[in-house]
Amino acid sequence: MFSIEQAKQMAKQLRASLEERNQAVSHSTALELVAQQLGYKDWNTASAMLAQVNTPPVPSITFDKPVPILRSFDEAKAREFYLDFLGFSVEFEHRFEANLPLYLGISRDGLQLHLSEHHGDASPGATVFVPMQNIELLRDELQGKRYGYGRPDIVQQGWGKELQVHDPFGNRIRFCQY
Structure with a gap:
């Protein structure tokens, strides 16, 4: 041109x-x-x-996907639930010094979460709503693991199928297929 x-x-x-x-x-x-x-x-x-x-484009505000931060209190329990049970992978780990609180970035199939032991980062008891596809496959995978603290199942809601899990720190993740 x-x-x-x-x-x-x-x-x-x-x-x-x-x-x-x-x-x-x-x-x-x-x-x-x-x-x-x-x-x-x-x-x-x-x-x-x-x-x-040749007029330069007018800058516009754009947003990327948000990354929820969930409060955690125990590294071993967080790893058991999020990595072993839910199947997330670690993206990064951060501590200011040894024996200080952990800030952990995890992901699975496009979903990113941050888990923080820092008291000012998040409040326990948060809920994250996650739109998704193939919710039955996730349910079958989770139930097949025979996790001792929960075997979530799909509930039909007015807005779609929902599969809710509760972490050891009072946080909830609501997976939903519209």
Whole structure:
């Protein structure tokens, strides 16, 4: 795609080339010829369209997926529930120093969660609503693990099928298939 400045430069070169052949044309005629070469009806149309093409996009606000932070109190129980039972993988672990609270990033199939032992990061008892597909497969997988603290099942709600799990810290994750 050509810029308006490139089109003007083309008109200037065309005019100089024609003058070398003793075929003088005005600047406006050269602009009209370049516009037609570029596929536009006339120079006014070309300059309007070329200006639009080369106008920088207006910045807009965009958001990525949120990452919920859930409070946890015990690293071993958090790993048992989120990694072993729910099947998440560790993305990162952070501690300011040894023996200080853990901040853990986990993910599974596009779902990211952060678990924090820091008292100021989150309140226990939070609920995370997770839209998903193939909820029956998740139910079958979880029930097959025979987890000692829960065997969640699907409940039909007015908005879809819901499978709710409760972590050892009072947080809930509501998986929902619309």
